[in-house]
Amino acid sequence: MTNDDGSGLPASLRAAWGLQDRPAKGPKPGLSLDRIVGAAVRIADAEGLGSVSMSKVAAEVGVTAMALYRYVGNKDELLALMVDAGLGPPPDVPRPGQTWRAGLAEWGWAEGTAYRRHPWAPRAPIAGLPMLPQQVAWMDRGLRCLAGTGLSEQHKLSAILLISNLVRSYVMLELDLGLATDGTAGSEGDPMASFASLARVITPAQFPALTAAFASGALDNADPVDDELGFGLERVLDGIEALIARVASEASGANE
Amino acid sequence: MTNDDGSGLPASLRAAWGLQDRPAKGPKPGLSLDRIVGAAVRIADAEGLGSVSMSKVAAEVGVTAMALYRYVGNKDELLALMVDAGLGPPPDVPRPGQTWRAGLAEWGWAEGTAYRRHPWAPRAPIAGLPMLPQQVAWMDRGLRCLAGTGLSEQHKLSAILLISNLVRSYVMLELDLGLATDGTAGSEGDPMASFASLARVITPAQFPALTAAFASGALDNADPVDDELGFGLERVLDGIEALIARVASEASGANE
DNA sequence: CTTTTCTGTATACGTTATACACAGAACTAG
């Protein structure tokens, strides 16, 4: 794990992007980054992110914990690689003839699906901008959807980011509500029931609007969250649509 | 930390809401939940969330680590209380005569401000629905802004949630970009420069849209993120506005 | 008083991430 070469990329990224300078001197590596990350993902899928330790991952691939440090700089780096691997490749949007809106909707739902497959991924404590291969591939696909819209590149990036953050947030919410398939039930019983019991704690004087919401019975629905992502996505797409319309009208106004 | 009483609330919440059943038997508690949480917040503000350990917090209030467990069930609970305390009270929205949109905008910006004051808060690994006092107070304020809009309670809650998640995501992004004031610089230098170096790794064939974005120079702006939150907020508010309009027209259409 | 019940302490355990030094493998130079 040397720290820099001419590419200007941090060492951790060079490996992930497959730009590793061949040492060609010492013994052949018995491992690969992919095998390590794959093992870590497998553990996280099976036992949760909290069970991913350097020792466990190392054991899974049949080496000592310290051997992993020949491939990753530290655990955070491994986590970032796990998230990237868990994300997988983006969908092939925009499809021919697909509107930007349909393309981005598909893109967002696909991200949601990926996260649901790896429920630990949206909760992984990763910092920094998305720079790993799959993340970048997703970004590119998102940007492509917005190609014909007349938005500035800046705005396109912001829009992509907006949707991506939205999806991550909602999948986390969904998992919090116990709709996950991993069976690891929360220690406090049904979270929705717990939340409903707030009604017995709050007073109308302090929290009038929430009291009204409880009284309306809106929260008695079994799982109102499965289309919560749909709600957020539609709202954000409406907002982007409004922006596109505004930019278009401004441009045509300026041209005349 | 008994586990339940008649209120139906988890034990951890009863304490936070101040509904503690007075034991009135043993020695007077020398501590309070507030003092503990306050100390933990102070440590997180000063040294980051990673430096918040039970030992450190205990030392800060002058007791042993194990003493804290008379007040909180475990560390995760303490973290949740920290986030709630760091959030603080919501703004007094909606102000008289304020539109729902202006109210929610103020609400969202205020949340952003709170998170910027405690940069660790949006990254705290908290799970579950927002049920702590300040979180609930914020929810109520958000709902109040939407009072006259004709939205269902379900939709109001979704909209609030949407904005809240948005703000959290963007503050995290902002912190990732190093615009934080905590001085803890990332180990890899300027993150924006690192990101720009992606341009040397990606090929136009693989990532055409991203290549174009890089070529446009849109990423050369010093800090394009300070109004990134503004962008997202406006988009989401536009989306909510569109929903309100749609619901209103449907209602009037049905009535005629 | 005695008994009960609660507080904070002391101690201990199992895990964790990771620093450091080293044995052996695979190559290069002579």
Place this chain on the structure above:
DNA sequence: CTAGTTCTGTGTATAACGTATACAGAAAAG
């Protein structure tokens, strides 16, 4: 072919962590 170099994975060690358990003393109830 030998000697030197460089890289791999191992062994061992350390400091810190969350928290279980058992206990000493304080305060109130009977």
